Amino acid sequence: MRSGLRLLLLSTLVVLVSACASNKQEEVLPEKTYYENARQAMNSGNFNEAEQNLDSLETYYPFGRYAEQAQLDLIYARYQNLDLEGARAAADRFLRLNPQSDHADYALYMRGLASYNLDLGLAARYFPIDVAARDPGEQLQSFRDFSELLNRYPDSQYVADARQRMIAIRNRMAALEINAARYYIKRQAFVAANNRGRYVVENYPSSPSVEEALIIMAETYQFLELKKGAQDAIALLRTNFPDSEAFNDNGEFDANLLKGENRSLTNVVTFGLMGDE
Numbered sequence: 001m002r003s004g005l006r007l008l009l010l011s012t013l014v015v016l017v018s019a020c021a022s023n024k025q026e027e028v029l030p031e032k033t034y035y036e037n038a039r040q041a042m043n044s045g046n047f048n049e050a051e052q053n054l055d056s057l058e059t060y061y062p063f064g065r066y067a068e069q070a071q072l073d074l075i076y077a078r079y080q081n082l083d084l085e086g087a088r089a090a091a092d093r094f095l096r097l098n099p100q101s102d103h104a105d106y107a108l109y110m111r112g113l114a115s116y117n118l119d120l121g122l123a124a125r126y127f128p129i130d131v132a133a134r135d136p137g138e139q140l141q142s143f144r145d146f147s148e149l150l151n152r153y154p155d156s157q158y159v160a161d162a163r164q165r166m167i168a169i170r171n172r173m174a175a176l177e178i179n180a181a182r183y184y185i186k187r188q189a190f191v192a193a194n195n196r197g198r199y200v201v202e203n204y205p206s207s208p209s210v211e212e213a214l215i216i217m218a219e220t221y222q223f224l225e226l227k228k229g230a231q232d233a234i235a236l237l238r239t240n241f242p243d244s245e246a247f248n249d250n251g252e253f254d255a256n257l258l259k260g261e262n263r264s265l266t267n268v269v270t271f272g273l274m275g276d277e
Helices: 002-025 031-043 047-060 067-080 084-097 104-118 137-152 159-186 190-203 210-223 227-240 265-269
Strands: none
Touching (some): 047 067, 104 137, 137 159
16 A cells, blocks of 8 residues: 555656656747747758747737747748648648738749649658659649738739749649540540530640640541531641641651550440440
């Protein structure tokens, strides 16, 4: 009985000592100290330390003198620390707490920038990743953020860069459609490939993918024996890309994307259920 009581008292003492040590480690510093420590850490490129000080500043002084600037710095520190989701969350929080801030355009821009790079992540810095082949979800979110920036703050210093990134996103989306069209061609799903090419021409007319989209349309239309569609696609290709490699030395359309595909039209449109002619 006594040994059990002694064990209980000893355990309690250990807990109390640990709590005291813990409290000592979590000593709250003055607001200005956290802020200055964070700024010094960012200036020296130590974004881990900067983030720790900014988190503490927000925790202990959420409505203090440096609160708004600390929230902005936290967005930047997390972004530089490759915590892209954290940077986006910090930008969301800033916009929610400071909707009328003079720096709202910066927060909106950084939110878009975080989403812009989120699809790539750290691996893209070191490995050759085809951006156009990746899921476009975060790119679309980034496009929406940049579009909102242009609409709400047309005179912002971040508009020019945001606009260029929107163009890049459109080009990526067009390239994604072309990748899908190539896949359908390999699967001999020529109607689906044609639809993807047509989507690029109609929705991303200024993208670099339009030339290949027109070639896909022309050749699949020819295979499907839709002469009017093929003629229109070739005419558009000739007008906009007169030097396209799809034209031979005599100026005739001579693409070979479907070369080697020997299934008949009947076989293709019936998904192979009726065999080849």
